[in-house]
Amino acid sequence: MLAELLAALGPAGCLTGDRVAEAARSDASRSGQTLPLALLRPSSVAEVSAALEICHRHGQPVVPQGGMTGLAGGANPRSDDVALSLARFAGVEEIDPDAGTMLLRAGTVLERAQEVAAEAGFLLPIDLGARGSCQIGGNIATNAGGLRVIRHGMTRDNLLGIEAVLADGRVVSSLGRMVKNNTGYDLRHLFCGSEGSLGVITRAVIRLRPLPEARQTALCALSSYRAVLTLLDMARKTLTVSAFEAMWQDYFAFNQQIARLSLFANPPPFAVILEAEGAGLEPLLEQAFEAGVIDDALVAQSQTDARRFWEVREGHAMETALPGLINLDISLPVARLDDFAQACRAGLRARFPDAHVSFYGHVGDSNLHVAVALADNAEDGGHEVDRIAYDLVRGFGGSISAEHGIGTLKRDWLGHSRSPVELAVMRQIKAALDPKGILNPGKLLPA
Amino acid sequence: MLAELLAALGPAGCLTGDRVAEAARSDASRSGQTLPLALLRPSSVAEVSAALEICHRHGQPVVPQGGMTGLAGGANPRSDDVALSLARFAGVEEIDPDAGTMLLRAGTVLERAQEVAAEAGFLLPIDLGARGSCQIGGNIATNAGGLRVIRHGMTRDNLLGIEAVLADGRVVSSLGRMVKNNTGYDLRHLFCGSEGSLGVITRAVIRLRPLPEARQTALCALSSYRAVLTLLDMARKTLTVSAFEAMWQDYFAFNQQIARLSLFANPPPFAVILEAEGAGLEPLLEQAFEAGVIDDALVAQSQTDARRFWEVREGHAMETALPGLINLDISLPVARLDDFAQACRAGLRARFPDAHVSFYGHVGDSNLHVAVALADNAEDGGHEVDRIAYDLVRGFGGSISAEHGIGTLKRDWLGHSRSPVELAVMRQIKAALDPKGILNPGKLLPA
Structure with a gap:
């Protein structure tokens, strides 16, 4: 089989042994330990097709790989898997300025595609922190979320072909x-979000948007979650909201401190970053203040100001401050986010009295993140955290994965968010399109 | 089997013989001639489930029916089919004002759902001319388009669950x-647009939007299609566009005349209805006029003015004026719409020298309609029109159905827009979910 692959893809397209890059072991979750049997690097759709035809004939499992920035282990190979990277099939093939569309290859790095769109006078409406290394094929395969969801939707909402x-x-x-x-x-929509289990995405047509007007950013202090929801409602009605990020007191206080900032000297029960395109932010804030919805607000006067707000929200220093940090990514009906946070905090504290537990998230997208660090590295501590949190998610009618996907790390919890009939339907679709089960086996669907 | 269905659904839920309403024969295409074997009217999800379990066991074909307002024959039964209407399973079950979501039953008439949303202070962002009789289940099964697509997308774009x-x-x-x-x-997204061939939709969660600001409407005269595209680009960059409807000269002139209006005494090469939410329309028009993009514009000063613009665009009087009117619904890359129109006009005129041929459409959505009336009712004339138009659509890389769907009327042309591999994948999915082929057989997929 390897000889056939080598003949079909050439020496640059079929790497084995020492030539397989270390990066093929694991995505950004760092949960993968194993090098694959081979790393295929096809440079055309025809080569992807030839490689899969060969692997299919031999019953050889194939793990598609993009920029390896995922957080769910979905692109990690096992030792007898063949990994298939799209990195050599990259580039924007066409921009249609009248239609506002871009045709591009799966291996294109997101940031490069964003640049090409900007040069043509458009916004590519998909954006995430990993933009410098993630690839559009991986963004589509995982239906990536990120920073522009409240304004432009998930990846699938911007996918035309x-x-x-x-x-x-x-x-x-x-x-x-x-x-x-x-x-x-x-x-x-069948391939988008299927995590490489139904097909290998090779090209896509993305819908572009007009470049946005200048954004204004404020950091607001609020005293209740009801006030957070009221502010969200007010903002949606009068502004073009491009971010609405809430930090619970525990998260804001911790991250403000480690960032050595003093934005709100007394951390409020809730801090919200509200960002809007165009005008109207300050009048809205005045109105919210007069109505008692917000208690205080800082309006960024410069990019530097705005960066400070985001520094606290992004909390990059957290991983250093809290070794072994666990970051859960869930979604719930937006009205219930604080009820969930209270129940989750109580549940985790009951089991791990000394744990760090804090909450933040893209509230405008119903997306909550839970940051957890256990005081001792108790064996199976991570599993216990998952169990406590996901049992609650199920009770609240939420989703165990808002944007990171399932991969291997959430695979065994999938039944907490999808019913047995849904899982059966997914398996029927999988069996119909991949009857030998060679595409990314062991990912997404529990055994 | 009928005895089992009667026992499961009761006499009000299982109608046969004279009790089957005439309306069960055909959707709004008037292409259906036949009453079904029985008309099932389940009043709960459990009854829908029981009915399908019985039909499945007996290998009985089932045709799901909504408000029967489709235009592709997708809900028309054959004499040995059982029709299944969702009309008795109707109503809004829940509105979540914080999340801006509505849970409703498939048989809910769209207009009723819109009213319930408006009472709660929201816009239900799906709207079409048939709102007074179409049902949300049918809207989802056909991925209905309609009047708000440029602003809020197709039905699937507003579907959360x-x-x-x-x-x-x-x-x-x-x-x-x-x-x-x-x-x-x-x-x-698998069920949405599957035209009842993969499952019977029973309930849905729709995403609501804030009620829009007041709309402003203008009718613009333009002298080239390039100018139409430039106006669209300018409008998208500065306005919240809620309609962008172009009429080619042939369409505008004909419909202005039969409506006995004189909006533009000399019909321009292109007339565009531009509608925007909020402010900014008049400054944009001034700018477009100064830049030579538009030659003239009428700004509606009242609802009555705006209605006059829309009366010409909607062309309701056309069907009376042109008996046997054929209305094609296609989409193409927006830059190519006029190239297509010219080629299509030439192709149709070559075959039918005396035919009425005119063009209009939701240009902002890449959607073109072609109105054709043949002078003589030549046998197979409709088929010839389809062939000439759809052969061109294929050549232009377009879609033979922008919003009406496939049903039976476009079924045999589906291969003009979808490749053999796409059709094979659709059949694999169909076989996986409905191995006996009982759901709406003969629709959508060519034999």
Whole structure:
């Protein structure tokens, strides 16, 4: 089989032994330990197709890999897997300025695609912290979320067309450029978010947007979660909201301190970063202050000011300050986020009295993150944290993964968010499109 | 089998013979001639499930029916089909004002759902001319387009959760309320647009939006299609565009005349209705006029003015004036719409020298309509029109159905817009979820 792959892809397209890069071991979760049997680097759709046809014939499992920035272990190989990287199939093929669309190859690094869009006078509306190394194919395969969801939706909401190679090597091309296209089953949304288990995405058409007007940013202090929801409602009605990020007191206080900032000397029960495109932020804040919705607000007068607000929100220093930090990514009906936070804090504290527990999230997108650091590295502590939190998520009708996906790390909890019938339907679809089960086996769907 | 259905659904839920309403014969395309074997009217998800379990066991084909306002024949039964109407399973079950979501039953008439949303202070962002009789289940099953697509997207773009009954009676419930939910395959988008061929939609969660600011409407005269595209680009960059409807000269002149209006005494090469929410329309028009993009513009000073613009665009009097009117619904990359119109006009005129041929459409959504009336009712004339137009659509990389769907009327043309591999994948999915092929057989997928 390796000889066939080598013949089909050439020496630069089929690496084995020492030539397999260390980076092929693991995504950014650092949960992968193993090098794959081979690392395939096809440079065309035809080569992706040829590689899959060969692997399919031999029953060889294939793990598609993008920029390896995922957080769920979805691209980590096992020792007898073949990894398939799209890195050599990169670049923007076409921009249609009238339609506002971009056709690009799966291996294109997101930031590069953003730059090409900006040069043509457009915003590429997908953006995330990993933009400098993640690839658009991986963004689509995981339906990446990120920083612009409240304004422009998830990756799938900006996807007009897709091309993928099926397990048996057939190329299924649905590279439509039209917003309206009611001609049968929507294959875009089937491959988007399927984490490489239904096909290898090779190209896509993305919808571009006009470049945004200047953004204004404020940091608001609020005394209740009800006030947070009221501010969100007010903002949605009058502003073009481009971020609405809430920090619970525990998170804000901790991160303000380690960042050595004093934005609110007395950390309020809730701190919200409200960012809007165009005008209207300050009048809205005045109105919210007069109505008693916010207790205080800092309006950024410069990029530096805004960066300070975001520094506390992003909390990059947390991982150093709290070794072994666990970061959960869940979503819940927005009205229940604080009820969940209270129940989750209580549940975790009951089991781990000395743990750090704090909450923050993209509240405008119903997305909550939970930061947990256990005082002692108790064996199975992480599993216990998952169990406590995900049992609550299930009770609240939420989702165990808002944006990071399932991969291997959440695979065994999937039944907390999807019913047995949903799982059965997913398995029926998987079996229909990949009957030999060679595409990313062991990921996403529990055994 | 009918005895079993009667026992499961009761006499009000299982109608046969004379008790089957005439309306069960055909959707609004008037292409259906036949009454079904029985008309099922379940009043709960459990009854839908029971009915499908019985039909599945007997290998009985089932045609799901909503408000029968479709235009592709997708809900028309054959004489040995059982029709299944959701009309008795109607109503809004829940509005979450914090999340801006509505949980409702499939049989809810769209207009009723819009009213309930408005009473709660929200816009239900799905709207179409048939609002008074279409049902939300049908809107989802056909991924309805309509009047708000440029602002809020197609039905699928406003769909957060879905519940459907599978062919064998299993209920698959994905009624999430969260914008972010990355937990495996997206079943919403699989059922949405599948035209009743994969499951019977029973409930859904729709995302609501803030009520819009007042709309301003203008009718603009332009002398080239390039100018139309430039105006669209300018409008998108500075306005919240809620409609951008272009009429080619042939369409505008004909409909202005039969409406006995004189909006532009000399019909321009292109007339565009531009509608925007909030402020900014008049400054934009001034700027466009100074830049030579528009030659003239009428700004509606009242609802009556705006209605006159829309009367010409909607062309309701056309069907009376042109008996046997054919209305094609296609989409193409927006830059190519006029190239297509010219080629299509030439192709149709070559075959039918005396035909009426005119063009209009939701240009902002890449959606073009072609109105054709043949002078003589030549046998197979409709088929010839389809062939000439859809052959061109294929050549332009367009879609043979922008918003109306496939049903039976476009089924045999589906291969003009979807590749053999795409069709094979659709059939694999269909076979996986409905192995006996009982759900809406003969629709959507060509034999």
